[in-house]
Amino acid sequence: MKARIVTLPGDGVGPEVTDAAVAVLKAVAERSGHTFEFESHAIGGCAIDATGQPLPASTLEACKKADAVFLGAVGGPKWSDPHAKVRPEQGLLALRAALGVFANLRPLQVHPALASFSPLKNEKLKNVDVLFVRELTGGAYFGAKTRTEDAATDECKYTVAEIERVTHRAFELARDRRQHVTSVDKANVLETSRLWRSTVQRIAADYPDVKLEHQLVDSMAMLLLTQPSRYDVVVTENLFGDILTDEAAALAGSLGLLPSASLGAGKVGLYEPIHGSAPDIAGKGIANPLGAILSAALLLRHSLELEIEATTVEAAVAQVLSNGPYSRDLSGNATTTQLRDAVISALDDVATPAFLCGLRACG
């Protein structure tokens, strides 16, 4: 198959991990007979420096025409002045809104070889397999903001339609997993959460085969640490999902490991590791690229419908996590490019005949 992929490397470690993800996608294309065309555009701080805008019109146009968009990370101290008129993060939020990618999938699994990097006891990490479905284009991120000398507000608004569509996505995903949805809110305090809870409850009636439970976000933050293996699909609003998934990444051993896929009603998806621009390690070539590479696997699965290729990349990453090498965040010495090359060479170890001939091309 032929696919056009727009890459948005962004700032800090963004370009370093994007380079690794693109190299893996090229290696997949070579081995399975696909043609992937890559086109790189500016977003975030580097786009502000070049054009004054965090999301230049040319970048957005290219993304809208692509089959899939891959983003590294945006932001950093250079653009973090609280009085700045324009910020890198605005570019990312505007892109998510413009692409209509309302459902942000953030899978968490804990590889057994990394159990010692998790702050939890090993026995708690067995069978941890959670799919967070974070609402991505609503809530406090997109409400009206006000600011005076001595006060500020961020409006948090959700409509029924916004809650319904992400809830449907979560239940559909749960059907193909362990048929269990946990909806996380703060319905004891927030009106938006009460609307969230009643809407989710109503939609659940369409999925009698899926079990639904509600959990308040504060206790969920605790339960994620005490009983992580209890959870299957966790659906929640934008801000709660942002916070809970960085917490979840700690269980996996490093923030550098978690991927994400942001999906809307159409096929164009936005794929990014969940970590940021990591200014403390940027430019050193030591960022862990595995979250980015696993995001590329999600791109293959969700936007290009190349399930065999996606699974092969995930198997290659799992092999590297079993055998090494390891990057600094996992107490190793391997560089970003060494990790990239290790995953590419593992592709050949885990490749199946279906992957190598390109099943669809061979019939």
Ligand code: NAD
């Ligand atoms: P961060 O995720 O950039 O870094 C947090 C910690 O995790 C740092 O110690 C960092 O070194 C480490 N880390 C992150 N990614 C890593 C990787 N791949 N390998 C090894 N270690 C890694 O979060 P922060 O420091 O709070 O934010 C820095 C900037 O990134 C901010 O401007 C923020 O807005 C931005 N940010 C962007 C995105 C995005 O573009 N999607 C996501 C989160 C944060």
Ligand code: IPM
């Ligand atoms: C993420 C990031 C972003 C978010 C920021 C950079 C706007 O933290 O993708 O998790 O909060 O959504």
Ligand code: MN
């Ligand atoms: Mn985040």
